[in-house]
Amino acid sequence: MAFWTHFNILNYITDIIDILIVTYLIYKVILIIRGTKAVQLAKGILVIVAVWFLSSLFQLKTLEWILNNAITYGLFAIIVIFQPELRRVLEQLGRGRLFSRGAIVEEEHKQMTDAIVKASSYMAKRRIGALMSIERKTGLNDYIETGISLNGNLTFQLLVNIFIPNTPLHDGAVIIRGNEVIAAACYLPLSESxxxxxxxxxxxxxxxxxxxxTDALTVVVSEETGGITVTKNGELFRDISEEQLTEMLQHELNEPESAASSLRWNWRGKRNG
Known part of the structure; x- marks a missing residue:
């Protein structure tokens, strides 16, 4: 009797470990596809599954038959549709990076910071006006739709080329999401302050x-003075140096918003004036 009791406990422990591993893997996959087009596709699949469940529950035979076939053959379509994301997961698994998402995010933030700081410094020295807004938790889709869609890799060269005077995209804001320049020539709301x-x-x-x-972090390069300005949470920090810009971006991108974050920057640069 004691043996069977011990055996049942081991089964429970095994089931719990199994569930935890699967949950962790799903969580990691979600982190990898987050911010990509795969998220929208995944939402569409969830809608189809929900409709299939409802059709089965309410005995909607024709709809259920259609969705059964769609799901059956849809598995092959999913492999094709999600091919870039699947390849990305396998590549990261091969490099042993699937379980170190924190390091990946930190590396992406460093690349983003380097590109923005280098571009800002280059344009400031040449008095090239620029406006770059970094999307954070609050989506900027309303403003993205006012501009020209790019979805290009974030690089120093791309940012500089966008803001070269008298080019089609130089007038307006660039919106950055992760390591992508999502759109250029976007219109942002003007402050009435x-x-x-x-x-x-x-x-x-x-x-x-x-x-x-929004909670966006926005970098401005002045065309008149070449000064670099950063705005966040309704505050404006003028004439900051390249080193201060680097420190600020690293701090804001790698740490959550907090009161301490705002206080740290209240004494840097010329605030709101």
């Missing part, structure tokens, strides 16, 4: 405006 210095132009008002309604 009376505390913004009169010497600041439309780019700064747009950067301030988007920071008042």
């Amino acid at each position: 009376p505390f913004i210095s009169k010497e600041l132009g439309t780019r700064h008002r747009a950067a301030m405006g988007v920071s008042e309604v």
Whole structure:
């Protein structure tokens, strides 16, 4: 009797471990496809599965038959549709990086920081005006739709080329999501704040405006002075150095929003003026 009791306990422990491993793997896969087009496809699949379940529950025979066939043959379609993401998962598994997502995110943030800082510094020295907004938790889709879709890899060269004067995309904002330039020539809401210095132009008002309604981090390069400005949470930090920009981006991208985060930057640069 004691043996069977011990055997049953081992079965429970094995089941729990099995569930935890599967849950962890699903979580890692979700982290990998997050921010890619695969997310929208996954949502579509969930809708189809939900409709199939309801058709089975309410005995909608014709709809159930159609969805049964769609799901059966859809497995092959999923392999084709998700081929880039599946290849990405297998590559990371082969490199032993599937279980170190934190390191991957940190590396992506470093690449993003390097590209933005290098581009900002290059354009500041040449008095090339620029407006770059980094999407965070609050989506910027409303503003993305006002611009030109790019979905290109974030690089120093791409950012500089976008803002070269008298080119089709230089007027407006670039919106960055992860390590991609999602769109260019986007229109951001202008701030109505009376505390913004009169010497600041439309780019700064747009950067301030988007920071008042979202948690986006926005970098501005002044065409007149070559100064670099950052806005976040309705605050504006002017004339920051390349080193300060690097430190700020690293801090904001690698750490969650907090009161301490805001306080750390209240004394840097010229605030709101």
